[in-house]
Amino acid sequence: MRGQAGEATVLGVRPCAMTTFVVPHDARRTESGHRFWVRIQVPGHQPYETRVRQRVSDMDLELMRPGDIVGCRVDPGDRERLVLHVPNPDEATRVSIAKVLSDGRRASATVLAATPIAADYSGHDDPVLRLDLELKAWDEPQPWRVRIVQPVPLTAIELVDLGRRLEVAFFTVDRGASVAVDWAASLAD
Template identity: 65%
Template sequence: MLRGTPGSATILAVRPRRGEPGHAFWVRVRVAGTPPYEARVRQWVAERDLEWMRPGDVVGCRVDPGDWERLMLYVPDFEEFEQAGRVGLGKILSDGRRAEATVLAVAPVAAEFGGHDDPLLRLDLELRAWDEPKPWRVRVVQQVPLAAITLIDRGGRLEAAFFTVDRGESVAIDWCASLGEE
């Protein structure tokens, strides 16, 4: 934690470890000056932190400079979240600006790893917001509720929330609104 290279990690999947304490995480790691990569992490996490470490959430990490596969995940304090411009999906949905997303492409991600009923998918989207001058493209990795599978065909329209125009780090799909459940 003290000597590791700081970075961020997007949670792709999480599950309790079988027969051992802790959880197994599959993450996409971003460290300044290097291309993103995916890794598996096994570590114990406090129950209060697990709510901030769900698929799609972005957390802090420290990477061993000698072995990029060795890393430690942690939930940054609120100030660190704000400085990094990264927050959890729930925060984006509750406080973010609204946009309409058009589905450009869909690909499965680690369907067998999470063991969830809802598949974890990579969505390439084009977003349009009333207060932005032009549309922009993003890539998000989120769990898609089974009830929403029919909405993610190419050209499908989804309701989304975002904080800033970026590549998808501050974007969350509002599945309830997309399904008309609000």
């Protein structure tokens, strides 16, 4: 509760076992949890990456997928000690990728730049890339540029070459907070 508030971009998530001690018996109990690989941004400090193990509800886990931005509280004395939380709807600065893809408007995008942010070299997770895109929608008068961080399926990695076209969904013209790439539609083209 006294930690410094910040934002965490989820780069990867995996289920893991967590051991806890049960009082008064001092017995060990193993519960399921998740290991999150996150990029932390706290005002006034440089961003950094870390891993955190934490139990989360299934409902919250749906909003904590790679590419999603969640809230965090960081211990001012130990920046590796933190807790992640899903922001309240009135605090949310970004909508989940699944929500954008299901309810968003459609546009085409041209890849301007692609920069790796995170990659799981064990082959379990998709690489997470920062994509600079130029979007064009039929109902918007001018194209606009966005920067997003999103996992890229390995089957679609060739689609992030410079100048390639992608299918995207968005809610509003912004800098990328409400934009998500529709990899299935982009691969179908």
